[in-house]
Amino acid sequence: MNQRTEERLTAYLFVAPYLLLFAAFLAVPVVYGFYISLHDWHVLGRARPFVGFANYSALLRDDLFHTALLNTAYFALLTVLPGNAASLLLALGLNARVKGETLFKTLYYLPVVLSVAVTAIIWRWLYSTEFGIINHYLSALGGPRPAWLNSPALAMPSLAVMSIWWGAGGNMLIYLAGLRGIPDEYYEAARMDGAGTWARFRHVTLPLLRPALLFCLVMSLIGSSQVFGQSYILTGGGPHYSTLTVVLYMYQTGFSLYRMGYACAVAYVLFALVLGLTVVQYRLVAGRREDFAA
Amino acid sequence: MSPFFAPLAAALILAAGGCSRRTTDEAGVLRFWNGFTGPDGATMERIVKRFEHDSGLRVKMQIIPWATYYDKLTLSLAYGGAPDVFICHANRLAEFARYGVMRPIDDLIVSDRTFPADDLMPNIRDAARYGGVQCGLPLDCHPQGLYYNTRLFREAGITDARGEATPPRTLSEFLQAARRLTRDKDGDGRPDQWGFAFTWLRTNWITFISQFGGSVLTPDLVRSRINCAENAEATRLMADLITRYRIAPRPEGFDSWMGFRQGRVAMALEGIYMLSSLEEQKGLAYAGAPAPLFGRRQAVWGGSHVLCMPRTIGAARARRAWRFMRYLSDNSLDWAAGGQMPVRKSLLRAARFRTMRVQREFARQLPYVVFEPASHKSTEIMPFYDAAIESSLLGLQTPQAALDEAHRRISQVMARR
Numbered sequence: 138m139n140q141r142t143e144e145r146l147t148a149y150l151f152v153a154p155y156l157l158l159f160a161a162f163l164a165v166p167v168v169y170g171f172y173i174s175l176h177d178w179h180v181l182g183r184a185r186p187f188v189g190f191a192n193y194s195a196l197l198r199d200d201l202f203h204t205a206l207l208n209t210a211y212f213a214l215l216t217v218l219p220g221n222a223a224s225l226l227l228a229l230g231l232n233a234r235v236k237g238e239t240l241f242k243t244l245y246y247l248p249v250v251l252s253v254a255v256t257a258i259i260w261r262w263l264y265s266t267e268f269g270i271i272n273h274y275l276s277a278l279g280g281p282r283p284a285w286l287n288s289p290a291l292a293m294p295s296l297a298v299m300s301i302w303w304g305a306g307g308n309m310l311i312y313l314a315g316l317r318g319i320p321d322e323y324y325e326a327a328r329m330d331g332a333g334t335w336a337r338f339r340h341v342t343l344p345l346l347r348p349a350l351l352f353c354l355v356m357s358l359i360g361s362s363q364v365f366g367q368s369y370i371l372t373g374g375g376p377h378y379s380t381l382t383v384v385l386y387m388y389q390t391g392f393s394l395y396r397m398g399y400a401c402a403v404a405y406v407l408f409a410l411v412l413g414l415t416v417v418q419y420r421l422v423a424g425r426r427e428d429f430a431a
Numbered sequence: 432m433s434p435f436f437a438p439l440a441a442a443l444i445l446a447a448g449g450c451s452r453r454t455t456d457e458a459g460v461l462r463f464w465n466g467f468t469g470p471d472g473a474t475m476e477r478i479v480k481r482f483e484h485d486s487g488l489r490v491k492m493q494i495i496p497w498a499t500y501y502d503k504l505t506l507s508l509a510y511g512g513a514p515d516v517f518i519c520h521a522n523r524l525a526e527f528a529r530y531g532v533m534r535p536i537d538d539l540i541v542s543d544r545t546f547p548a549d550d551l552m553p554n555i556r557d558a559a560r561y562g563g564v565q566c567g568l569p570l571d572c573h574p575q576g577l578y579y580n581t582r583l584f585r586e587a588g589i590t591d592a593r594g595e596a597t598p599p600r601t602l603s604e605f606l607q608a609a610r611r612l613t614r615d616k617d618g619d620g621r622p623d624q625w626g627f628a629f630t631w632l633r634t635n636w637i638t639f640i641s642q643f644g645g646s647v648l649t650p651d652l653v654r655s656r657i658n659c660a661e662n663a664e665a666t667r668l669m670a671d672l673i674t675r676y677r678i679a680p681r682p683e684g685f686d687s688w689m690g691f692r693q694g695r696v697a698m699a700l701e702g703i704y705m706l707s708s709l710e711e712q713k714g715l716a717y718a719g720a721p722a723p724l725f726g727r728r729q730a731v732w733g734g735s736h737v738l739c740m741p742r743t744i745g746a747a748r749a750r751r752a753w754r755f756m757r758y759l760s761d762n763s764l765d766w767a768a769g770g771q772m773p774v775r776k777s778l779l780r781a782a783r784f785r786t787m788r789v790q791r792e793f794a795r796q797l798p799y800v801v802f803e804p805a806s807h808k809s810t811e812i813m814p815f816y817d818a819a820i821e822s823s824l825l826g827l828q829t830p831q832a833a834l835d836e837a838h839r840r841i842s843q844v845m846a847r848r
Contacts, residue, residue, distance in 0.1 A: 180509045181530035201840070267685045287683030289827060374814075376683075377822045392502055394811050 178398035192402035205386040213361040215297035228312035246306035253366030289379035315349030462514035466497035474769035508532040513741035521558040521735040522803035528561035529807035535564040539753040567739035571771040574733035576793035582716040598720035609678035612697035626678040628687035634732040639665040641801040642726030655841035658834040666830035706770035719789035733800035
């Protein structure tokens with residue numbers, strides 16, 4: 138064995154654990170999932186007949202799937218831009234070098250550390266119609282007692298607010314890092330040119346923050362299109378299917394009904410949609426290729 | 432390269448050796464899966480211990496929370512690793528039986544000459560049959576019944592001549608009692624004590640529709656009849672209890688069972704298995720009674736834990752597993768004490784059972800217990816009637832419109848395959 142071969146082998150050995158895990162838990166299941174989606178595949182069934190694209194064409198006619206798609210899009214609409222706006226606002230506030238910055242940073246980041254289950258249980262108590270603290274103060278002020286999670290109009294916005302609270306701290310850190318990376322000279326130059334606060338934000342901060350913005354928006358969109366835990370724990374997809382999301386529908390089809398073929402078809406349609414959206418978003422926001430390299 | 436692979440190979444060989452040794456050790460051990468995570472788990476464990484002592488056999492019991500129980504069971508039945516004995520709810524039985532993953536037990540019942548097969552309540556025994564075969568041995572039955580707060584009843588003067596709280600038996604008695612028990616104590620326009628509350632909407636609804644002669648599927652279990660007039664009438668009555676009679680809270684953000692435990696709800700329809708949660712509630716005075724007659728005939732929702740074996744079990748193990756199943760059935764009075772009821776007629780007549788005051792009352796309903804539809808698509812159609820019930824009771828849709836929508840969706844599912 139010459140030295141080059143040995144070096145190469147050593148390198149492969151170092152990446153082998155990751156490659157093995159990647160293959161076993163990602164690559165193989167992804168490919169196998171597509172194979173399953175072409176079959177009438179009940180977990181218990183001994184015969185799993187090949188059905189071609191029948192599961193996909195059934196999805197086209199499945200109005201519950203359409204509801205789930207619309208609900209997921211609605212959730213994305215309610216969370217992606219408002220959530221990123223919230224993160225950016227927090228980051229801008231912290232970037233002003235306020236006193237107790239570390240404390241605030243920790244406080245805003247804290248929810249991110251929680252699992253979705255813990256977050257959902259906390260918010261279930263906040264939202265409770267009867268005993269919730271939100272309704273307690275609302276009614277103390279003479280307001281109504283809305284059924285946050287049990288009215289079809291309010292359920293999804295309630296989940297969105299919770300999700301923003303839960304995730305805003307993560308993007309905040311990325312934005313803060315981006316803001317800290319903008320050299321002060323640019324702001325000084327802008328100030329000399331007579332730019333006000335808004336103009337400095339619009340013409341200096343935003344363009345230079347583009348890589349961070351792009352990253353956060355793409356990740357948020359991917360995250361929100363896969364929303365699951367919130368509705369699984371808080372509403373079970375109700376009331377009246379108003380919080381049934383695509384991943385929840387996939388889960389219910391696969392793991393309550395054991396119709397794996399159909400569930401895999403749902404997963405693949407979602408995958409195609411997310412991929413398509415990401416490409417579009419990349420084109421819209423990126424403009425320049427080097428943004429991704431940053 | 433060899434220094435890397437030698438230990439790996441050694442580890443693999445060791446692991447394989449370890450595995451095979453463990454299998455021989457466990458050859459004599461019966462594996463038993465259930466989802467009894469509450470106090471019922473401790474009760475079951477005691478019975479299992481006694482069985483081990485009496486029989487000399489060993490049982491390895493694994494308790495898996497119901498929320499993930501069926502996922503694990505399904506995968507083990509599909510891909511191997513299934514236990515020798517497992518619990519399956521009567522309403523899930525058809526789904527598994529249809530795919531032939533359970534070993535029928537008719538031959539074991541016949542060959543066990545000392546087993547009194549006709550001691551089983553026939554309607555509960557039949558709930559564990561599918562396609563003409565006995566898929567398992569029903570361990571118990573857990574019907575719903577009326578729990579009522581005796582202190583609130585006495586305060587409202589709903590008592591007999593001796594001053595004992597009297598539970599309602601008819602719809603008019605129920606409404607009358609519930610009206611007197613619904614009270615707005617602080618005068619803010621919202622009752623802080625409710626006469627009644629819906630707890631588990633689905634099972635409460637099954638009780639109501641069954642009493643009106645309704646059902647989810649046609650008797651041959653082939654087509655939906657969820658939007659039939661009887662179901663609409665029953666669902667309307669349920670919605671009326673909230674909006675027209677104002678004796679029950681809207682089922683949103685209101686933990687009804689906690690309300691009953693805390694004395695803010697005077698009556699609830701719940702399963703006998705909730706008994707243990709009342710026993711641990713300090714200062715709560717309660718009693719149980721058969722569900723009142725809301726409709727035209729007596730009926731009440733019920734479930735049953737059925738003891739089953741996998742199809743893959745060998746002949747010798749199956750005989751041992753049967754001994755265990757039979758022991759649990761023979762000793763189901765101990766099981767009943769924790770909030771269940773036996774389905775052996777001799778045990779229902781036993782003096783000890785007569786001392787279990789709530790079980791005894793609920794057991795009077797056993798002859799007319801109604802199970803969820805015994806179709807292999809039961810789990811699949813359930814979310815659709817759940818949604819219809821929720822929409823009706825929250826007033827999002829009229830009961831008829833909600834049931835029509837559910838009918839459309841259930842019909843689609845029933846038409847498939």
